[in-house]
Amino acid sequence: MTAAVAVQGLTRRYGAVRAVDGISFDIGAGEIFGLLGPNGAGKTTTLECVLGLSRPDAGRIAICGQDARANPRETSAKIGAVLQAAGLQDKITPREALELFRSFYPRAVAPDGLIDRFGLREKQNAAYDTLSGGQKQRLALALAFVGDPQVFVLDEPTAGLDPQMRREVQDHIRAMKDAGRAVLLATHDMDEAERLCDRLAVIAGGQTIATGTPQELIARSPSASLEDVILQLTARS
């Protein structure tokens, strides 16, 4: 069966620095794959390469069997993304943003359904800069859904959110998996990674230093938590 996301030998250099150095992984439909690692490990660069925001120096990326470099438009239509920066204008309203992004995609979801699903009905006509942090993140998730994607790429989607909102966002991520979508999740939150991800890749210095399910990684040091394991792995690398 074709992987929803297939990354092989991904390399990205910035001058003499190898931000990503030969990373490979596959993500199947209905799977949440987490990228873990310290700041500067190469997580965001990996996501940017998958999204087409950064051009790899070597390696291959395929989305639903299609080469991302050869078919950028076709593959980007299959991806929904939540980036660290919202990328919206101050005065745009949630409804306008959804209507706008809907016009970008060939197989788009009606904004009304997303407005209800993400609890934005009351704020649908409010300016973006008047929304709370949680509402902004709900909108970011709604925008990721607007193109009815097969793959979700999420860059620290719960960073800076209160516990209640974090839980809500995590529920939405689980819903992506339940709908048979592949999810590539970069996170610092070990608890989130343990509870959400089916498999994890630990990255440090642009390289994969460990992969496996959360349970497999924890099993490397039975008395420790996932966080301890990751810290040990990254410190060793």
Next chain:
Amino acid sequence: MSAALHLTGLSLKLNFRNRMAILYGYLFPLIFLVAFWAIYRNDPVPLALHVGQFLTVTVLGGACFGLPTTIVGERERGVWRRYVLAPVPHFIFVVSILAARYVLLVTAALLQLALGLAFGMPLPLHPFDLWLGFSLVAFAFMAMGMVIAMLVDNVPAVQALGQCIFLPMLMIGGVAVRLESLPAWAQHIAAFFPGRYAVEVLQAAATGTGLSHAGFDFLALGLIGLAGSIAAAGMFRWDKSFAPNKAWLAVALGMWLVVGVLAEMQGRITVQSAQDTQDVGTSRNYLAVKPGPASTPESSWRDVSDADYDKIAFDRLPPDTGIISPVSRADEVPDPVILPELDRIRDALPGWAPGNVADPVQRARNLLMIAAVPDILQMEQVERFVPRLVFARLQAVIPPRNLPKILYWIAMHPDDGDDTAIHQLQAFGLPDVTGPAKPARGRIMLYAFKLLGRLTGHIPPL
């Protein structure tokens, strides 16, 4: 297509929600218009001779500040980075932003023109040419705005770089200060700025002979716009973390240089004054009754009779308050600034040799030339007072019985006689007129009609 329309529409909506954008995009141009009106309030026709200037200021402001501020601001916020993820050709985003900016510029210009009309400005003579010229100016300056947007990383830098282009263009680039008011060295510098060509194109469409006589200016703006577009495309970046290849800047600035050198080579640098060479038609245009085939024309001015005056449609003459052949009102007081200039003309009239030649027709024709030339040169405040001095001199040097006949004769035969007096006006402090004398002959005809009308009672007296 749907994406482009959505984005264009949304860009416009967001612009109207931004107070600063409204201030810069609409209020600022209107303030400039009012300032022009206040400065040139003594013009016989309010604002008409400054259409090119105030419209250029609007486009320049939108291009140097509005467009790059929007693009850089959105790029800083990651909006463009977000757009790039969408399965839409990237040029759609650029085209949509430019289309929205074009709409903003056009609406700002229409507002300016509407306010200008409310101030008494006449309608532009060539509206289609004005739209075409405005679009070309917008193209050239928006390309420049895109170059600015690609060069700088943040909004404050847009303001800094924008001012570096905006202010020199206004002051010595022929935009806010007219070229003819600039010293020669500044006129040379202005040839290397696009603002000069923008003003020329727009003014030609508003009060001149249209774009057909602004070929070089049109070409200059086209080349500058094309080079700016190429440079902006070469430096394009949707994320500020990418460094632009600044070598492309040489393409944009190089074209400014090429256009300036071309202007130098073609001798287009020094402008003494903008000439209004609009065709005023022939004497037949001002006849109420067209002469039939059986009618016999007079063979001499002496044969002109009172009945001939009645055949003239004096109401078809351009109004005294217009741009063409203006005449000041009797109670109108000249600005003290121009009094020395008028005194010089009045003092020089008696001793001016062409005004004392033996042939009374040629004498009158020569004297009328003194009124015609300031009109052609659009010597704003002076031009409408000079005819009064000339009329007084004509009445002093030609017997009252003959003057109407001679004026009629000159008006009906504008192409007769000698026109070399056009090059003998230094005594009055008037600049030399380059190019053919035909436009001056046309104005002589109009002023002959106007004085004749006053002498015969067809037009209220001076």
